Amino acid sequence: MYGKSAVRKGVKLKNYTTFHIGGKAELFCIARDSSDIVRLNREYSSLCPITYLGRGSNVLIADKGVKGLVVLVRTEKTEFSDGLCVADAGVPLCSLGSAYLNRSLGGLEFACCIPGSLGGALRMNAGAHGRCMADTVDWVEVLRGQEVVRLKADECGFAYRESGFLPSDVILRAGIRTADADKNDLIQTVNKYKAFRREHQxxxxxxxxxxxxxxxxxxxxxxxxxxxxxxxxxxxxxxxxxxxxxxxxxxxxxxxxxxxxxxxxxxxxxxxxxxxxxxxxxxxxx
Ligand SMILES: Cc1cc2nc3c(=O)[nH]c(=O)nc-3n(C[C@H](O)[C@H](O)[C@H](O)COP(=O)(O)OP(=O)(O)OC[C@H]3O[C@@H](n4cnc5c(N)ncnc54)[C@H](O)[C@@H]3O)c2cc1C
Structure with missing residues (x-):
């Protein structure tokens, strides 16, 4: 058994991607909490490159693998308060979408079928059905160097399937807007999107x-x-x-x-x- 966020050598990365392709990580660790990310960054950033992986649903990993440390982001806190959902980068988008739906909150219906994490979705400005992450984000917290910086949505450089985060920024969590909505309308919309995917993808x-x-x-x-x-x-x-x-x-x-x-x-x-x-x-x- 490995301890919480233990660093391991030579872990096969294909098991952490939706493509099921790719070699090994020289070093590998699972971050379960934002504090793990901050600690790993402090301990390893001067020793080797660090690569962050969410749900691995938008990556092709080389057969030769990845040098340095690969951190799998599995942070999972989500909190709702007035008009805002604050969620960790590791939260799967579909879980976030379901949490919105269960609370009769609108804004993330488009994201319900995207198999990524919140962090990966923000990095990619993921979108579907005419909407994207940039439309819903209030702020994003990133680890920049050793500092946690909060960026407003217009400072994130969102564009079509792109963001303007620095290559070394690690997305820690984000504040996503919520809007009251009718639960039946939400269910209908999400079901329509699911059916579209079943038919076309x-x-x-x-x-x-x-x-x-x-x-x-x-x-x-x-x-x-x-x-x-x-x-x-x-x-x-x-x-x-x-x-x-x-x-x-x-x-x-x-x-x-x-x-x-x-x-x-x-x-x-x-x-x-x-x-x-x-x-x-x-x-x-x-
Ligand atoms: C069946 C299928 C359907 C899809 N449908 C859509 C769709 O409708 N719309 C769409 O936009 N995309 C879609 N995608 C692509 C993908 O799901 C999205 O781009 C998703 O947002 C990627 O999230 P991820 O967590 O998997 O990121 P990953 O693939 O793990 O990583 C993507 C990039 O983000 C970086 N990254 C990940 N987490 C962090 C972090 N915390 N901090 C900094 N950088 C980070 C990685 O280093 C990498 O550069 C689909 C993929 C599949 C397999």
Whole structure:
């Protein structure tokens, strides 16, 4: 048994990602409380690089793994007060969405089906159904160096699937706005979003949309270039949603990057459109 937030060596990271791909972390630790993050940052930041991982639902981890310390953020406090929900970075978005729904609070319906943590969602400015995290955030607390800094929403540099946090900032928690709403309306909206996903998005190991939307959804270009079903090793382009790459169980990160390069080259050749990745590469790629 490992003690609370013990640092371990050589932990397989694929088990902590939705793609189920990736090598090992040189050092690995699970942070259960914001104070763990502050302590790990103090103890390790001068010794090695530190990488923070939420639910691993938007990352491709290199086959060679990640050098330094990987901190899995599993902090989980959530508190509701007048008009605001203060939640730790590790809280899963779907749990936060359910907590809103149970209290008849609106604002996070769009997030109910996004399989990330609050921290990862803020870093990515995750969104769906015309809404994104930037629309709901009041403030975000980050660990910047050794200091905890509270940023107002307009200081977070939110843009389409991007934020302006410093690369070394660690998101600790955030204040998310709430609004009173009718519970039946909320349930209907969330059910509609769930049904949409069931119909339009594949199940299986993936990291969601691989590319950002260009002037049209990336999936439009990939489909129109005839790339649905294209394979490389154990990775293939979903036939249901062309912007999803699926790991059939034995894909390597190298298979996925080769497929990504092929998709980008073919879409560029046909349409002159340069697709840009939404997924984040972590670790040592050649
Ligand atoms: C089936 C499926 C459907 C999806 N649907 C959507 C969708 O509708 N909309 C959408 O926007 N995305 C979607 N995604 C992508 C993904 O779920 C979101 O981007 C999500 O917000 C990522 O959160 P995460 O905790 O998994 O982040 P991770 O993948 O763990 O990390 C993403 C980035 O954030 C950084 N990070 C994580 N936590 C912290 C922290 N506490 N402090 C600082 N940096 C941090 C990581 O280092 C990394 O750079 C989908 C993914 C899947 C698999």
């Amino acid at each position: 594949p199940t299986g190991f993936s990291a969601g949309s691989v590319f950002k939307a260009a002037d049209r959804p990336a999936g439009y270009y990939i489909d129109a270039a005839g790339l649905k079903g294209l394979e490389c090793g154990g990775a293939f382009v979903s036939k249901l949603h062309a912007n999803f790459i699926i790991n059939s169980g034995f894909a390597t990160a190298e298979n996925v990057t080769a497929l990504i390069d092929e998709i980008k080259a073919r879409v560029f050749a046909v349409f002159g459109v340069q697709l840009k990745e939404e997924i984040i590469y972590l670790g040592e790629f050649d």
